[in-house]
């Protein structure tokens with residue numbers, strides 16, 4: 001049986017504010033995306049696009065504060081534009097995934113406006129309201145991920161409400177069946193409009209301890225994904241990840257399965273305990289199709305450590321579950337800055353040759369760096385509230401399509417909502433398309449090879465034990481096809497043994513291909529994909 005598109009395909013994330021401006025306001029929009037779909041289908045050859053939120057929103061958290069789950073913010077266009085985008089994407093064979101934000105709405109959502117209007121409003125219980133403790137303090141010690149307590153006092157009605165993020169993002173009460181019904185309906189709204197799936201924002205936050213117990217203090221940094229200042233003072237035992245989330249995801253899955261066409265759900269779940277992480281596939285494969293796997297985002301650039309994490313993922317996967325990898329998104333510093341520009345090519349080869357669905361982040365294909373945004377131009381509410389946290393604005397800057405004023409993103413003379421890189425004139429899609437050895441050309445070739453070779457999009461994974469120090473080597477195999485990927489993660493040259501006769505299919509440096517001998521020389525930061533002819537030629541046994 002053919003595997004579904006979300007297993008064999010590659011997902012490309014678009015941050016709508018920053019992809020293409022079509023109406024000269026310096027902010028990207030849906031019509032702009034339609035005009036750039038060829039970049040996805042023709043230039044790159046990806047299979048699906050994921051759109052970060054485009055819903056009506058006061059933009060306190062750049063759209064992750066949703067004021068209407070079933071409409072489009074005028075900044076981005078209209079529902080008709082959305083329909084046109086889905087139609088245009090589908091006409092190119094591209095699937096469309098939209099962001100779904102179930103944990104919290106905007107405080108401007110009519111549901112919350114009603115809920116906070118009085119204690120006896122029928123929607124009061126749609127959010128999480130609690131009395132103060134006798135000393136006037138919040139009902140428990142839970143913290144907002146964006147700094148300070150997770151509770152805000154509502155003077156008018158004399159209670160606190162819960163917000164795991166900003167005070168403008170009150171948490172919905174998923175234990176109320178009316179909330180569940182209304183939110184599942186929002187899924188149906190977009191499914192009926194033809195979307196192929198959802199990326200579920202902070203998915204595990206919908207599971208909270210019903211007794212709302214205090215979180216215990218944290219005594220070690222083990223298992224932390226990245227530093228989050230004061231939020232790290234606690235183990236987040238009770239404010240997220242409660243098994244109740246599984247009930248919610250089973251219901252989400254049932255909605256998706258009620259539609260034809262392999263509709264898909266991927267959850268944003270930061271969970272360092274592999275067993276708990278794997279639990280989100282569902283005990284009977286009846287929850288999320290995949291929880292995002294972020295384990296390589298901050299991996300030390302070390303072959304042994306990358307291998308350890310890849311094998312840990314493979315070992316954690318429940319039977320039949322499909323892996324995936326993420327190296328960048330709108331919340332994390334750009335790959336080219338996090339790993340360093342000379343490693344961006346290896347990161348591309350790694351991401352596109354591991355076993356599992358890769359998610360690419362717009363702009364990483366041209367190695368857009370983290371752009372330094374002066375404090376007075378910063379927007380990210382998290383960094384503005386918590387000084388120790390780096391701003392997420394730097395990874396959300398407009399796509400650089402072409403040299404010159406506006407960068408092809410917007411009209412010359414229009415101020416983009418965030419600045420371009422200072423080297424825009426040489427660092428853009430057009431420049432990289434005309435350079436046969438650019439990173440963009442490497443992405444194109446990797447994507448083409450991955451698409452045309454079943455071993456690379458659905459084959460097995462086996463790491464080799466005989467790789468030289470600092471080199472990560474693994475096979476991808478399906479049927480008779482056997483590809484060997486060798487990645488030199490060091491600053492020095494290395495020699496890798498080739499276990500059977502083979503040919504270099506692709507080098508990260510894009511400057512040589514052809515027959516390989518029993519050993520292949522790798523330059524610093526070079527990776528190669530070799531096509532092997534199993535059983536031909538000498539070399540150590542394939543593991």
Ligand code: NOJ
Nearest residue numbers: 061064165201202330331
């Ligand atoms: C995760 C999203 O990726 C991030 O951008 C957002 O700020 C938080 N969830 C809150 O919705």
